[in-house]
Amino acid sequence: MHELAERAWFLVSRLLGRVLRSGRYSTVRITRQGTELLVSKQRRFYAPLLVWMGGPLLRIMDTGVRILPQRDWAARESHLYRTIHGSSIRAEADGTLTLPCLTGKTLATILETEMEEPVRRKAIELAIGALAEFHARGFTHGDAMAENVTIDLESAKAHWFDFETMHESGRPIAWRRADDVRALLATCLVRTPAARFADTIDLILDRYRDEDVARHLAARFASALQRPLPLHLGQAALSFRSFMEVDRALSGRNHSIAGRA
Numbered sequence: 001m002h003e004l005a006e007r008a009w010f011l012v013s014r015l016l017g018r019v020l021r022s023g024r025y026s027t028v029r030i031t032r033q034g035t036e037l038l039v040s041k042q043r044r045f046y047a048p049l050l051v052w053m054g055g056p057l058l059r060i061m062d063t064g065v066r067i068l069p070q071r072d073w074a075a076r077e078s079h080l081y082r083t084i085h086g087s088s089i090r091a092e093a094d095g096t097l098t099l100p101c102l103t104g105k106t107l108a109t110i111l112e113t114e115m116e117e118p119v120r121r122k123a124i125e126l127a128i129g130a131l132a133e134f135h136a137r138g139f140t141h142g143d144a145m146a147e148n149v150t151i152d153l154e155s156a157k158a159h160w161f162d163f164e165t166m167h168e169s170g171r172p173i174a175w176r177r178a179d180d181v182r183a184l185l186a187t188c189l190v191r192t193p194a195a196r197f198a199d200t201i202d203l204i205l206d207r208y209r210d211e212d213v214a215r216h217l218a219a220r221f222a223s224a225l226q227r228p229l230p231l232h233l234g235q236a237a238l239s240f241r242s243f244m245e246v247d248r249a250l251s252g253r254n255h256s257i258a259g260r261a
């Protein structure tokens, strides 16, 4: 009976997640200024309505994140580009943000096109390393998907971007960090053959190395009967079977760590 309820909520969440994901509210263009490549990001005219309607929805779903209104978004992008990437951004009068173009390809693109296992592993390692550094500086991302990090394999650097979403400040820091690791893990797994799930989970958690975060992360997969599931499946549409496999792998890891302690 319990499993039936889990499966039913999972199915509903997959559908809701697809609807949530389909709501695009900004347009991104790459432009050239002299020799420099720039990225222009502008919210669509209906974005304020979506952000306003999304607020209560994200709270009802207990997601622990909120989408920032225009002014807060511009301020956060500016602060993080300056602090993390050491570069400034420009805000136009019409609300368009002009950002420096980060080098490399997104992790999502690499995982979708690259077949060589060592290259895939390297790309994931760079992304999780950059996320751990970002966290160590006191920030959390809020939408840490493989679509929101560029990987430059030549210089072995990863850069996180897209800071429109923010974690609620009332959530414990380990919870917020685990939510970022969850988003990264799930968006990697949807682009990974099932046979490599356990390896990918080990790769990410061995590189991130935080038992508190690992416990919070395991709780996210312990049951499908969770209110934020539609948002999570909107980020990465895992199957019910994959979700269960992640639960087994994470709880197995946590038990063996607890056993060693």
Ligand SMILES: Nc1ncnc2c1ncn2[C@@H]1O[C@H](COP(=O)(O)OP(=O)(O)OP(=O)(O)O)[C@@H](O)[C@H]1O
Binding pocket: 024, 025, 026, 028, 039, 041, 099, 100, 101, 102, 103, 106, 147, 148, 150, 161, 162, 163, 164
């Ligand atoms: N600073 C940047 N440097 C290089 N590429 C970028 C940069 N910002 C965005 N991009 C490219 O544009 C794409 C979309 O950008 P971004 O993730 O900021 O917006 P979005 O995902 O469409 O927004 P949202 O999901 O919030 O609606 C990215 O996947 C990336 O390929």
Ligand SMILES: [Mg+2]
Binding pocket: 147, 148, 162
């Ligand atoms: Mg994005």
